[in-house]
Amino acid sequence: MEEMEALKRNKTWNVVDLPQGKKPVGCKWVFTPKYKADGTLEKYKARLVAKGFTQIYGEDYTETFAPVAKLNTIRILLSIAVNLDWGLHQLDVKNAFLNGELKEEVYMKLPPGFPGKKPNQVCKLKRSLYGLKQSPRAWFDRFTRVMKKHGFTQGQSDHTLFVKHYNGKMTILTVYVDDIILTGDDEVEINQIKKALAREFQIKDLGEMKYFLGMEVARSKGGIYISQRKYVLDLLKESGMIGCRPSDTPIQVDKINEGADLGKSVDIGNYQRMVGKLIYLSHTRPDIAFAVSMVSQHSHDPKQKHLNEVYRILRYLKGSPGRGLLFKKTDKRNVELFTDADWAGDQDDRRSTSGYCTYVWGNLVTWRSKKQSVVARSSAEAEYRAVALGICEAIWIKRTLEDLKRCINLPINVYCDNMAAINIAHNPVQHDRTKHVEIDRHFIREKVDKGIVDLRYIPSKEQTADILTKGLSKDGFKYLISKLNLIDIYSPT
Template sequence: MVLITWRLFLLWPVLTLFGFFSLLQLISLGLYIKNAFLHGDLHEKVYMDQPPGYVVPGQEHLVCRLRKALYGLKQSPRAWFDRFSAVVLAYGFHRSTFDHSVFVRHSSTGSIVLIVYVDDIIISGSDSNGIAALKQYLGQQFHTKDFGHLRYFLGIEVARSSQGLFLSQRKYVLDLLTETGLLGTRPSDTPMDSSVKLAGDTGDFFSDIGRYRRLVGKLIYLTVTRPDITYAVGVVSQFMHAPRQPHFVAVCRILQYLKRAPGRGLFYRPSSSLSVAGFNDADWAGNTTDRRSTSGYCTFVGGNLVTWHSKKQTVVARSSAEAEYRAMAHTASEMLWVQSLLQDFGFSVSTPMRMFCDNQAAIFIANNPVFHERTKHIEVDCHFIRDLLLRKQLVTPYVRSEDQLGDILTKPLARPSFLRLSAMLDMFDLYAPA
């Protein structure tokens, strides 16, 4: 499976809504840099042939040395980001050491957060005069296009009210259904049949491999705001090298599920608390082909979902406790990243962080100072988790299996459990009829 977290965009609600700015004062703008890669300065020696139509007569054997980046060069993305970073840092911003695409500036008049994705920029904060001055400054340095208040960003729709922010990809879903001819299909209640186990050697080969890969690729991008399809998309993405007919049927099942609620997305509420919590789970030996387990976790800040992850483990776990403990280690690492990011911006994070687990054996191993034969193969993870417990950065409370939010990221669920956990993730359809 693949990592289904687009941290860049989901950082924006985290850094703007959680109690530091009033929603009535919050300003969020979209900005676009035209011909961004052409602004990059090359520090390596790169040569190119003289372009057609501009060959100097008598000097056809000469080549041109590039001083600026061009589209198509491998160095162009890095050169552009180095130039952009230098411009923003010179204006008084500082770059996060935990996510280099995020810049922040605090002043007596307010705070400004800037997030960049290649040539698309989000500017958000409570300092309206500072944001206006920043836009003017960037316009002097680059050729920019101002999209105004943020409503649409790279296929993600933003709806704002006094209660919070809602992110969805409704238009993206409808376009995908139209492209595949499934706009009028019968909707499904869940993205994956809980009674079906996909294997790599069952069924006839799917004739159009390119179509399968394109569909799965578009579904992967859709998981930016749809954690409810994360597991199903992760499963079908495992067969992109040689898809078979049952795999394509599973992809169509995901599209049928999207048809039921194309406008479903994530809702972020303001909160005065920066408490970090995580839920982790593992489906022990769930893969029938190689018997590897699937890890899944989701993390919350102030009660709002910010990151999630679903991935097949790299080794075979010999017990459910081992599989769960490996998932705990990944969850703890993600929670530390979220905590460090918030602290990097000067926000105090309440500790200890809570990491909920539904496996009593894994919790006991985490709190047991004695190592023995049953834990030596995961000893590094044991030391990592136990060190966090001793420093009181982390606690591992028990949660009932029916309330374990990580279940939705590790296995296909029946309709009642799936709908209940989706609601607990604060997912709903803003466009559903009242």
Template sequence: MDEEMLALQKNNTWEVMQLPVGKKTKDTKQDYQETFSPVAKMKTFDVKNAFLHGNLEEEVYMDFPHGYSNGGNTGVCRLRKSLYGLKQSPRAWFGRFTQVMRKNRYCQSHSDHTLFVKRRQNKVTALIIYVDDMIITGNDVDEMSKLQGNLAVEFEMKDLGDLKYFLGVEVARSSKGIFLSQRKYVLDLLKETGMLGCKPVETPIVEKHHLCLDPEQELVDKGRYQRLVGRLIYLAHTRPDIAYAVSVVSQFMHSPSVDNMAAVMRILAYLKSAPGK
């Protein structure tokens, strides 16, 4: 807790003052959890306390954390930077990060705002970020090193080394290219659904399946169905062999029946046959 508080103070996250008349404090609760060509380098980085780097435009006050001494001082904290637990935090952090990337002359992609690209002569450098995890890749080694240094000046960075695992996707490299797999993702999905010990099947969907919206059929938990299909849609990025079956079960998200859920379970049983394909 002392280390976290020191990080907040070092970042000038707040200033202590008396609460102005007519203002209220926010009850913020911090939640901590333990988520190109083959010659191109691919490095991964993590930003420490990412949300603490966002500048707040709103006027926000908060009490000191319960149970933590402030040396006997009274008053409240007026937040200067965003903090975990604030609804403004993700927007404030990404806005600050975008400003830094533009300052380094990177162009933000119009199709994916989390992707930043810089071209220099015949070379290219790209960065993509998800919350506080990022990949830097390209064939401009000097620019990649320069970008890493410039980001380290702005934020506290942690070098996670060469890209091996990112958002549920495992990455392996060889002289033939870059290979993507979601084996761990599949095994975790099978374990969570109780299908880890199921009997595997040879195809992800039966021929002439006749799946349809049938008002006479018994319905299943819509939330669970949607979560399962959503995870299968993400898995289809590296498993085109299930793409057709997933497209079929995706048609029944608003009113899934027992037969529809059985079709989803068959896809899982098929994945059991070769989780690392």
């Protein structure tokens, strides 16, 4: 068995007598499906999984946190790669967690089919296993040491980002657990790091990036296109909506929570599963981000009307299952930020919804739709809080580009459709108008004075972030979709 050979090769454990006072964790064999790039089943992979839920904090584990690549970072890399004509290589680490070195003393029962010579014998783990609480951290620590040993610098904005700058050329690597993306303009270094990783771990070179974390990646002369078409079709089939009538928009103009009659309670488990899958889908579909944000707010006690709104999103997806983001080559080398807010839009608690989207080198890379934590007393206040949230994202993007040794043209243009909010940012003396947003006012004012951001007015009809704050009419929705670089390469022309 391939998994058992990997366990022996990595010298994962020693068989010892169980020390007095120690309690071993259990284990089991798990068989998981592995899919090809086109979504078809390739094989079932056997994996030995420890029952880490029986571990006790302070005894056999301590720190567990391990970072994973942010999808925002990956989209920034895609925008840079398409503009600079960089290749995108994908690698997979076989049995990644077996490479992690355990610092704690962990004992595990003998795996099924692995008989011991004595009744009280157990496995003293030397390497991490899937299921152990500290396994992700142990693996990432080992991987980080290897990358630094080969001259790579770890990013500060995203700790899973590793960069090597040598002789004016760049090599960039990012890792999501055991999936690796490798890009840059230094082909010699790219080949060298592939060989170096192959010496340290069992690496499978998947070639050009085509399928990553459930996202389908297609590259042509027109740019890089990412979508989740198979994911959408599977979701429609699973929810029984594969034969439904498509909807033009994912949410009504009057939004989900208007009206007193919400209907009876529905199955909370089924509701949360569907909403969770829609949240993951919104990583490539900003057109459903606001609708998904709205339905996710009712996951604790969903009613029939909330479930109907989930079905409406699915009906919208039925009409465009292959829609996705297009990253194309442009002449732009700047960062643009669009921020908007729907003042007192929630009919239940009158809180506003903030929305922002950012473009790096002409391509959409990040977006968010989020209900504000407090009630805004004016539209200017709601917009101002949205601007502050967006600027935080812009600063993170600036740091990420600095980690990637990419120059950024300052100031970052921040587009807002509320003149009152812009005036507050430029006028240091506002007195009573800004007491309740004092921290945000000082934060934005500081960034404006330093020349990091420049607030600019944009008409509401051209405000791209409007799609992230409210339900729109069919015509307005379609117009903003085109500004988001969302296309469907599968739709008939």
